Amino acid sequence: MSETTALLVGESWQSLQFDIKGFDFFSRSTYHEAIDPLRDALEANGVGTEYIPTTRAASEVPMSAGEIAEFDVVVLSDVGFNTLALPPTTFDDFEQVPNRLQLLEDFVQAGGGLIMVGGYLSFQGINGKANYKDTPVEDALPVTMQSYDDRVERSDGVTPIVSEASHAIVDGLPEEWPALLGYNRVVPDEDAEELVRVDEDPLVVVGEHGEGRSAAFTSDCAPHWGAPGFTDWEHYDRLWTNLVNWAAGE
Numbered sequence: 001m002s003e004t005t006a007l008l009v010g011e012s013w014q015s016l017q018f019d020i021k022g023f024d025f026f027s028r029s030t031y032h033e034a035i036d037p038l039r040d041a042l043e044a045n046g047v048g049t050e051y052i053p054t055t056r057a058a059s060e061v062p063m064s065a066g067e068i069a070e071f072d073v074v075v076l077s078d079v080g081f082n083t084l085a086l087p088p089t090t091f092d093d094f095e096q097v098p099n100r101l102q103l104l105e106d107f108v109q110a111g112g113g114l115i116m117v118g119g120y121l122s123f124q125g126i127n128g129k130a131n132y133k134d135t136p137v138e139d140a141l142p143v144t145m146q147s148y149d150d151r152v153e154r155s156d157g158v159t160p161i162v163s164e165a166s167h168a169i170v171d172g173l174p175e176e177w178p179a180l181l182g183y184n185r186v187v188p189d190e191d192a193e194e195l196v197r198v199d200e201d202p203l204v205v206v207g208e209h210g211e212g213r214s215a216a217f218t219s220d221c222a223p224h225w226g227a228p229g230f231t232d233w234e235h236y237d238r239l240w241t242n243l244v245n246w247a248a249g250e
Contacts, residue, residue, distance in 0.1 A: 005049070008039060011054065014031050017029070031055070037226070038240055058088060063100065072112065072249070073113035073115060074115070080122075080129060081135060108140040109211060118216075125150070143202070143216045158180055159177065162175045162176075168246055170196065171242065173238065183203060186201075215246070
């Protein structure tokens, strides 16, 4: 069996801070990546990965079907619609280029795997700024998105419960998982399978699209929603490896 390969896109950000000291002020910036828990989990279990941070995604996410087809699965995590829809060649140089959201939907139709992981710039996201509603990516995923800010913030923690224990993705995982601190609220499509719930909402939803497979994991793979109790969970690696391998058709 050949190694599953996954393109991981997202999970990075830059912060700009202003410090004011009386009459004077100065600014400083920091750069952050939160891909390590997911990437380490996959690579430790035989899944090959390539990582494109959110900060480089506008220019580096593949612009052709052939380039995307080099991977078995694409994972989008905390990277919004605008970053994929507005490559620099279009926004700055006014060039007509392929629609990467349509390329992703075509990729799944042709047999590829697509996973969206929740966050402030996933699904609809904070203030609706992720903005994947009514796009080809939503068509490819097994869920229907809200038309507005879809975040559910749970500072008190919310415990995921497996609702379909027979599925390969949750095979060998306990019924109850460590608490999460929030998620994006979506509605499973009629022909989708809901595997895990948080309160009355879905956490893991999977389905088929054309010849391929897709999945929605509506919380985060890293902090803050993916609290340390979750990212350090003894079954974290198995969960994500199962999910990616299933999406790849394994």
